[in-house]
Amino acid sequence: MSATEILFTPVKLGSIELKNRLVMAPLTRMRAVAGDVPNPLAVEYYAQRASAGLIITEATQISPLGMGYPATPGIYSADQTAAWKKIVEAVHAKGGTIVAQLWHVGRISHSSLHPEQGVPVAPSAIAPAGQTYGADWQLHDYETPKAMTTEDIASLIKDYELAAINAKAAGFDGVEIHSANGYLLDQFLQDKTNQRVDQYGGSIENRLRLLGEVIDAVAKVFSTDRIGVRLSPYGTFNDIGDSDPIALFSAAIEKLNGYQLAYVHMIEPRSTSAGGNDQVYEDAPLTSEIFRNAYQGKFITAGGYDKAMGEKVLEEGLADAVAYGRLYISNPDLVERFKENAPLNPYNRATFYGGAEAGYTDYPTL
8 A cells, every 4th residue: 555545545443434544633722611511513513523433522620629711611510511512513524423522721810710619639749830811811830730539530530431421522533632732640650740659649549540440430431442532742832741751641542552542642742832832843753653552552743743754653553543733623534635745724723722613623625
């Protein structure tokens, strides 16, 4: 098979069948309406991109306390679930496949976003460096989070299960558990943010415990071959880090091998787009090269890929599918454009977050 064909061949991730190997990456767009309900425009937005082999939704909070930015959607209420159902039905009607990304931001939040629940929570009471957006869309200094009790953790696990129940009710083909980018589950994994001394802290085994318990909870609803997990070794976004990432994420992969998941989705650290720019560091360590061989299941890679880079990583067997983010924002028909080697629409970064149709549903197709 030629490299120019490999992106367009089907692949099966667990029980999720993809018609091609292009994945629409999870993309926060901050356009939810009152009640953290997905914007009605999102029906068109996602349906426009249904030619992707797989759509992973924007990160979707599992509870009010899981919210970290204004106007991000949830999946914990009946109204939210009903809105997601319309989106899923529109994607399915166009032959697409879509999974919901389940999200809790932990300390990367501000109390104004969830005044009834109070300050953000985290494994340990360590404030991140920097500032974040509050409910007023203005920047505020990060607050020192509340260290979660074991009771808080038990409640969190129930929140994940409820979110999975709602995702199933909405008709999603599966779910992705967001354990990357310095958000809550990643905060439990990495020792810069997890300085607990109970069964959820200290050793790598203990720091992996919560991720395992979340997978177990979600697996009560979806079979594990419809569950993906997203990880970001070497990521520094949201003031995250670990003293020994190779040991930590090797152990994480070993643990995930025991679940027969649909896939593991890893972010390459060379792209700093999560931090707000378009820089790509070519000399950063490739997580696909370090961890791919250790993982026995299907592997999605993400992070600053263009078409040629995507073809190369698939040809080399370092991934089974490639996730594209910014290119999918501005090119709803990215599959067709890649097939025809057609020019790509440039994206407008000013319209990434917030707003209405402009920069959301108005990018032209071929």
